[in-house]
Amino acid sequence: MATDSITAAATPPLLRRVNAAKLLGVLSRAGVMTGTGLIEATGLTRATVHAVCNDLIEMGWVVELDPGHATVGRPSRRFEFNSRAGYVLGVDVGAARSTVLLADLRGVTVAKAGRSLAAVKTPAERTELVDQAIEEALGAAGVTHAQVLAAGIGVAAPVDRAGHILADDEFWRLFDPALGTHLTTLHHWPALLENDANLATLGEHWRGVAQNVDDLAVLLAGERFGSGLMDSGRLLHGSRGGAGEMLYLKLVEGVGTTHGIARTIRAAAATALADPNLESTLRELAGPVSAEQVFAAAGVGDVVALGILRGVARRTARVIATLGILFNPELVVLGGGVAEAAGVLVPEIEAELSGFTTTPPRVAVSSLGDAIVSVGAVRHALNYVEAHALDLELRPGG
Amino acid sequence: MATDSITAAATPPLLRRVNAAKLLGVLSRAGVMTGTGLIEATGLTRATVHAVCNDLIEMGWVVELDPGHATVGRPSRRFEFNSRAGYVLGVDVGAARSTVLLADLRGVTVAKAGRSLAAVKTPAERTELVDQAIEEALGAAGVTHAQVLAAGIGVAAPVDRAGHILADDEFWRLFDPALGTHLTTLHHWPALLENDANLATLGEHWRGVAQNVDDLAVLLAGERFGSGLMDSGRLLHGSRGGAGEMLYLKLVEGVGTTHGIARTIRAAAATALADPNLESTLRELAGPVSAEQVFAAAGVGDVVALGILRGVARRTARVIATLGILFNPELVVLGGGVAEAAGVLVPEIEAELSGFTTTPPRVAVSSLGDAIVSVGAVRHALNYVEAHALDLELRPGG
DNA sequence: GTTGTTTATATAGACTCTAAATTTAGACTC
DNA sequence: GAGTCTAAATTTAGAGTCTATATAAACAAC
CATH class of the missing domain: 3.30.420.40 (ATPase, nucleotide binding domain)
Incomplete structure (x- = not known):
């Protein structure tokens, strides 16, 4: 409201960005769609839909399938959201246990791992065990670090909108001062910290009993x-x-x-x-x-x-x-x-x-049981990926 | 999140809308600016700034002043936000009293009126007194109904995001069932209902002790x-x-x-x-x-x-x-x-x-004293006007 | 009056979209 | 198997938007 926002001026390429983001959003929810389906869903014309899809295929976000069996008329091009274009991590760093979910871009879990934190005595030990769980999940799914686009990290501490643990609070400062910076700097992906109860809320809203409940x-x-x-x-x-x-x-x-x-x-x-x-x-x-x-x-x-x-x-x-x-x-x-x-x-x-x-x-x-926080952490990471999709560089897996 | 939002496709005129809205926002906060100032504030080029300003002048949102006394070089065109292009009402319908503020588009109060509601027995009486105060304020400033672009109405009742008083609550249903619809249908402007404490919050955030405090x-x-x-x-x-x-x-x-x-x-x-x-x-x-x-x-x-x-x-x-x-x-x-x-x-x-x-x-x-709610009601109306500026039709005053 | 500075205006080019015409690929018909 | 039908892909033309650059204008200072 008070910001005099020196955001960049709106230039013609912005239109492509807006339309590409919208089309990608539609496609990611639907999975597979034909050109005509995308025309109806987005309000764009066929020429634009194809141009955008070609861009997204080039970027790796979309793959083109074999044409479907047409009943009549020329077969449609069929586009599929490339849910394996990258992966996200959902990490719950609880008091007694850390749980890691590795999910594809549609949120389907592809690997799971965990470590007990009951015997942990120092922040460094905790971080080490969390890292072990992450590596285990990546290894089990055969996913490389470079394919991970973001990680949501749930902690039982206040976390502000920028993803910083409240440093004023001495308890949490003792708890894990370096967890966020460690995970962010050591790996190639952004580690998005968030409060565990907030992630639980995202989780229930996404896949739990609160779907379609916005308050x-x-x-x-x-x-x-x-x-x-x-x-x-x-x-x-x-x-x-x-x-x-x-x-x-x-x-x-x-x-x-x-x-x-x-x-x-x-x-x-x-x-x-x-x-x-x-x-x-x-x-x-x-x-x-x-x-x-x-x-x-x-x-x-x-x-x-x-x-x-x-x-x-x-x-x-x-x-x-x-x-x-x-x-x-x-x-x-x-x-x-x-x-x-x-x-x-x-x-x-x-x-x-x-x-x-x-x-x-x-x-x-x-x-959602035990997974309430880690599922929310996956959603948190996916939110980041969706918001930055067109800026991220996708790397094919080894 | 769950909405498959069939919002309109982004077409080239959207760029003009975006840039015009941004420029108008900058200008409305600054009051008067030169072309060069707008270039710096918006990031647009001179050609675009002038094109947008010409559009806004055509629409009535902006007026061009005489060129300023240049110290050196060709004199700038000077553009002024036309704060008298329209007016907004801020109405506080309290338990004992109704207060009405009439403000221009920069939020400067141009007239004030009020009525005691202490003796009110029926909703119709209350509505009548509120209307009287509105008419008094308009009359005092010489503003016609057609010049009013929106009215913010504060009531001591729960009001949802759509501006509807919670109908389930029997107390408020007895209180003023028709206040919103009455004010919306009788006049030419949209009557935007909102809870009084919420408006007080907008007021303090805008003009009170909470400026620059977003939480x-x-x-x-x-x-x-x-x-x-x-x-x-x-x-x-x-x-x-x-x-x-x-x-x-x-x-x-x-x-x-x-x-x-x-x-x-x-x-x-x-x-x-x-x-x-x-x-x-x-x-x-x-x-x-x-x-x-x-x-x-x-x-x-x-x-x-x-x-x-x-x-x-x-x-x-x-x-x-x-x-x-x-x-x-x-x-x-x-x-x-x-x-x-x-x-x-x-x-x-x-x-x-x-x-x-x-x-x-x-x-x-x-x-803000007594005006805490009515000032917030003005801000609420201005928010509406800013959000819909390019869709509103301005009518010159008689 | 000439020079210098700043701004306004005009023109060309790039990118985006829509709309309409044309082509294409497969299924169906005879 | 050639022709027809249909829906979709592709191509082409046109309009709107922006930037970048070149040109013109207005005023001050010397």
Whole structure:
């Protein structure tokens, strides 16, 4: 708004760029199209469509297939988006584990790898293990470094719009000061850092339960609450990448901490079993009770477990209520470690929500499981590739 | 993202549109520029600049001035943005009062009018009074209906991105079902509805204390808390226009209601004075104590008043903390009825905030006073005009 | 009045698109 | 198997946009 934007003047070649980008976008979503199909989809004339397609074939983004079997008339040229013109990486650098997805340009996963980070003691060790996972994924698919066009990297830290981890925050500065620069400089591709909850939001919007939902919140709810917020299809970042931070929960009645669902369940179970008068199948288990065990016990009717889950649902409803009222998303997606099991909480959560607002958001549980962040990281990288497609140089694989 | 957008193909005239829009934007911000200045600002060549300027002069958006006194060389053509090519209205339809600003295309106010809505009983009466204020402003400036290009209308209700008041909400449906359609159909200009807190945010961003701050929250804090949220220069709306709604405050410890600063102060004063043991200058006042009186008493050292304000500051800090943590704005602006007086609360609020987060937003008090919403409404209308400038037909005034 | 500087105007060339005419490739018909 | 039909590809002409360069104009200074 205030920018006097000395962006370049619009010259005739800009038209070709605009039309080429548009055609490539249409084709990448459709996969294969004929010339006539592209004419209808883009509004361009046949002459232009062919000229643009020839350009894109030259650049490597499009390949021409054998003409299809025409029923009548001259056979069409058939164009296919060259989804193997390059690859992207989606990397989730979690607290306990790093997951790497290697995907083609349509987002189809071609390799997967992971490393446990549980024993990591230094940032350098973590980076090394992440690199190992990346190399493993590339090796498994036979993809060279030069073929990778971008990598999305999810971290559990505030990341601003420029992809920088908030340096002011001492915790994260200790955590991984060099992860971003390391990955960006060591490899040939841009490493696009983003907050993990934001990537989870991109993931659900792209391939999860929030497709076609442009006003969205994703609540990572396993060990610690964190959220990603999307308004009109755009992720929020705030001034220092802190949007979605949930530390305010310590001010919310009936919530009090940012402890997530799994952690809250474990604590509640420990408290309940400390009371010798309560009878529960949970008592038969050896060692501390896990959240999964409580869900399982509730599934077979254990009264104590059901009581714990009811309390957790009510608490979670309060978390969702604050987000839902202030942001007004159409949908709140529960993700993170407990996502599948948390499905049983949804009815109770929704019932509770209606006590806080007359226009509550819908509540759903993630369908992406462990991959919620890494799938979003792939989408993040693809967004970059789509935005810069005509500027990137494609290199054929070895 | 999911849209297969059958937007029109990019044809050569699009270039002219792009360049004309850019040049007009530069000129509207600068006021008067020479051809050479426009060349530098736009990156276009002289031939193109002149061609575009001739087009814009033809359309009425630009006027050519007498050549300036050249120090050396051939005198430049001088072009001026024709800020009187049309006008916009900024209308604040508040609970108690409606304020109308009439502004030229650079946003300079050329007339002002208002009506009290205190005695209004029906929507039709309200609409009638708003219309009266509009007519008064137009009459005072000698501007005809045909010269008005757009009107921004602020209402204290959720308004979605399309400018529709949330119809589901029974309160607002009773309030003013037909205000939008009435104003749109009765006059020749588009009436662009928007939530009042959102307009306040536009206003502060444009002409208030938040200039150059693109991650911003404005907290209307007079009788009832309401907020407008801006991320990266864009207003948030949520799925049904409810973004910024603060009903969640009833779940926040130490807040409990959406009652604003003025209302909270009055209630605290009444409570304090009910205790016969407390000595205070407030006791000498006749009738119920107003918020202004408490601010005044505190200003002269009244201990009870100071205690009330301290409590209000702490409560307000909790409101700002929730917004500040979840949204991470760079700045939170306090606006509404108590804005000027609330300046004295800021130090206490900021001190309190640092107890909730290590990265609190800055806190400031609105500089726009009563006009916060109507100024934003003018900006909202101007945004529309700028976006559609080349499609609008300008009509000379009578 | 001549010179110098800056700007305005005119012309030529390049790139882009559309629109319309022409050609082509395959299927179908007799 | 030659002719016909159809849809698509290709070619050609025309219009709009920009830049770059050359030429003309207006004013100041000497």
